[in-house]
Amino acid sequence: MSSSWLGKILPSVGRSSTKKTEVPEGLWKKCAKCGAFLYRPELEKNQDVCPKCDHHMRINARRRLDLFLDAEGREELAAELEPVDRLKFKDSKRYKDRLASAQKGTGEKDALVAFRGTVQGYPVVAVAFEFEFLGGSMGTIVGEKFVRAANAAIEHSCPLVCFSASGGARMQEALFSLMQMAKTSAVLEKLKENRLPFFSVMTDPVYGGVSASLAMLGDINLAEPNALIGFAGPRVIEQTVRQKLPEGFQRSEFLLEHGALDMIVHRHELRDTLHRLMDKLLPQNAA
Amino acid sequence: MNPNYLDFEQPIAELESKIEELSSMGDSAALNINDEVKQLKDKSLSLTESIFSDLSSWQIAQLARHPKRPYTLDYVARIFTEFDELHGDRTYGDDKAIVGGVARLDGKPVMLIGHQKGRDVKEKVRRNFGMPQPEGYRKAMRLMQMAERFKMPVLTFIDTPGAYPGIEAEERGQSEAIARNLAVMASLRTPIIATVIGEGGSGGALAIGVCDHLQMLQYSTYSVISPEGCASILWKSAEYASDAAEAMGLTARRLHELGLVDQVVPEPLGGGHRDHDAVADSIKAALIENLERLSAKDEETLMTERYQRLMSYGFNG
Numbered sequence: 001m002s003s004s005w006l007g008k009i010l011p012s013v014g015r016s017s018t019k020k021t022e023v024p025e026g027l028w029k030k031c032a033k034c035g036a037f038l039y040r041p042e043l044e045k046n047q048d049v050c051p052k053c054d055h056h057m058r059i060n061a062r063r064r065l066d067l068f069l070d071a072e073g074r075e076e077l078a079a080e081l082e083p084v085d086r087l088k089f090k091d092s093k094r095y096k097d098r099l100a101s102a103q104k105g106t107g108e109k110d111a112l113v114a115f116r117g118t119v120q121g122y123p124v125v126a127v128a129f130e131f132e133f134l135g136g137s138m139g140t141i142v143g144e145k146f147v148r149a150a151n152a153a154i155e156h157s158c159p160l161v162c163f164s165a166s167g168g169a170r171m172q173e174a175l176f177s178l179m180q181m182a183k184t185s186a187v188l189e190k191l192k193e194n195r196l197p198f199f200s201v202m203t204d205p206v207y208g209g210v211s212a213s214l215a216m217l218g219d220i221n222l223a224e225p226n227a228l229i230g231f232a233g234p235r236v237i238e239q240t241v242r243q244k245l246p247e248g249f250q251r252s253e254f255l256l257e258h259g260a261l262d263m264i265v266h267r268h269e270l271r272d273t274l275h276r277l278m279d280k281l282l283p284q285n286a287a
Numbered sequence: 288m289n290p291n292y293l294d295f296e297q298p299i300a301e302l303e304s305k306i307e308e309l310s311s312m313g314d315s316a317a318l319n320i321n322d323e324v325k326q327l328k329d330k331s332l333s334l335t336e337s338i339f340s341d342l343s344s345w346q347i348a349q350l351a352r353h354p355k356r357p358y359t360l361d362y363v364a365r366i367f368t369e370f371d372e373l374h375g376d377r378t379y380g381d382d383k384a385i386v387g388g389v390a391r392l393d394g395k396p397v398m399l400i401g402h403q404k405g406r407d408v409k410e411k412v413r414r415n416f417g418m419p420q421p422e423g424y425r426k427a428m429r430l431m432q433m434a435e436r437f438k439m440p441v442l443t444f445i446d447t448p449g450a451y452p453g454i455e456a457e458e459r460g461q462s463e464a465i466a467r468n469l470a471v472m473a474s475l476r477t478p479i480i481a482t483v484i485g486e487g488g489s490g491g492a493l494a495i496g497v498c499d500h501l502q503m504l505q506y507s508t509y510s511v512i513s514p515e516g517c518a519s520i521l522w523k524s525a526e527y528a529s530d531a532a533e534a535m536g537l538t539a540r541r542l543h544e545l546g547l548v549d550q551v552v553p554e555p556l557g558g559g560h561r562d563h564d565a566v567a568d569s570i571k572a573a574l575i576e577n578l579e580r581l582s583a584k585d586e587e588t589l590m591t592e593r594y595q596r597l598m599s600y601g602f603n604g
Binding site: 086087089090091092139140141143144147169170171172173174175176177178179180181182183185186187188189190193208209211212213214215216217229230231232233236237240241243245246249250258259260 | 450451452453454456457458459460461462463465466467469470472473474489490493494496497509510511512517520521522523527530531534535536537542545547594597598600601602
């Protein structure tokens with residue numbers, strides 16, 4: 001509600017009190033889709049899916065893997081890898097400083113977290129992109145960690161699962177980043193040679209260099225409902241083609257309709273669904 | 288302003304037009320015209336040398352997009368014999384922004400694939416400014432797999448602002464088409480040489496760029512995003528394109544120093560657009576030499592080395 005007319009009626013001392021009606025930060029969260037105010041503990045119990053409209057909110061990498069893997073028998077992979085500013089890249093800020101603040105903000109060293117563990121007893125290697133870390137962008141550490149995770153899957157003869165959420169390649173590592181597209185795609189070919197399945201789960205959003213490499217190379221491509229997935233961003237496309245984008249453009253449902261995905265899976269169903277699929281594609285590993 | 292010259296080439300353009308003017312006066316004019324022309328030519332040469340000895344990354348990015356620069360088919364005509372163009376992805380259509388086909392290099396059969404830009408307005412539109420649709424990448428993939436079956440090396444020519452960002456491109460799976468090519472090229476059992484001849488624009492370039500030997504023309508560029516795109520995201524304005532070009536280190540020389548590019552192929556003074564034959568000769572020599580070296584390797588060695596090369600990108604332990 002605009003305060004312009006209200007301001008004229010209310011005595012000046014009363015104005016500040018109107019602000020107090022806002023929802024206290026922390027305990028409540030507003031759903032970006034339906035606008036409902038949600039009690040945080042309830043929301044978390046619901047895996048950050050809006051109980052009113054089923055909107056799948058973004059969640060961080062560590063929580064993602066925590067929801068996916070069994071509580072017992074987890075081992076983090078390649079946690080020691082740290083990014084290096086090879087180009088001494090500087091735009092309006094230094095890349096070094098951007099890295100430091102992303103690390104502080106997320107508690108992660110870079111934008112990919114990798115774990116070995118089990119899902120309902122079935123052994124698996126799982127990685128997740130941290131979107132809060134420079135937009136989940138793929139630089140050399142993301143590429144290297146992905147490779148190490150894939151190699152761990154090969155070593156232990158188990159499937160690889162990737163939850164992607166990324167704006168694409170990391171600009172501050174320039175061509176080094178671009179080459180990670182080739183590197184991650186190449187290691188997936190090794191996985192294939194070893195007849196181990198790769199499950200690519202796309203979560204909101206997946207774009208650019210990540211979409212155009214590892215994310216689209218799943219033996220089975222899955223996505224959460226209503227996630228934005230594409231090669232080029234909607235703004236770039238709109239500026240290029242100079243026409244309005246169709247309703248639902250680049251949403252999971254659009255991709256399923258156009259043949260890019262095998263299935264759309266509700267967050268609550270991911271564990272069951274992936275377990276079911278892994279167990280059929282690679283039965284000898286069943287617990 | 289002479290539209291055939293870039294901003295920083297205008298002083299050269301002025302001299303060249305003077306030379307042309309004097310030369311056209313011919314014998315009828317004063318006796319010392321030839322001397323005058325020779326003097327101007329010397330001046331033009333030294334001016335070109337001095338301008339081109341210290342080009343900024345942004346100036347090189349402009350040269351890489353020079354309207355007179357040779358495109359893939361210009362090289363095909365000069366370097367190879369018996370080129371038979373092959374069309375279509377067998378599924379949807381034939382993308383004119385990527386050309387491909389079989390030809391001979393020094394008598395030996397090779398598979399050629401390259402981005403293709405257009406020279407005049409009509410041709411530019413027909414080639415979609417060298418920005419491929421998914422079917423372009425799928426045509427490229429079909430040809431690469433055919434090359435593997437018939438034991439032909441694959442030679443690619445990279446020159447694109449990027450894969451086309453359009454509605455239909457997304458509908459037909461632009462991401463998947465690029466990703467699939469990366470995977471296929473990583474394990475293609477035949478030698479692959481990629482040559483960046485102009486703009487190496489991001490994933491759209493890399494989609495025909497996974498290789499055993501990566502060479503770049505002296506005034507070509509290769510980057511994760513265009514300088515304008517990088518500037519508008521990180522600097523919030525495309526006007527910082529020149530800073531972005533510098534920061535990204537997108538020139539052949541810089542990328543060679545960084546170990547991401549194997550070889551810088553020299554261009555004639557003033558850039559390849561001044562002498563198409565000379566720059567084609569330069570590429571041809573590099574292709575023959577590298578192909579000979581790669582063809583001598585047995586398949587397993589070739590594959591192991593390619594894989595190691597891919598794994599080493601940006602990370603050395």
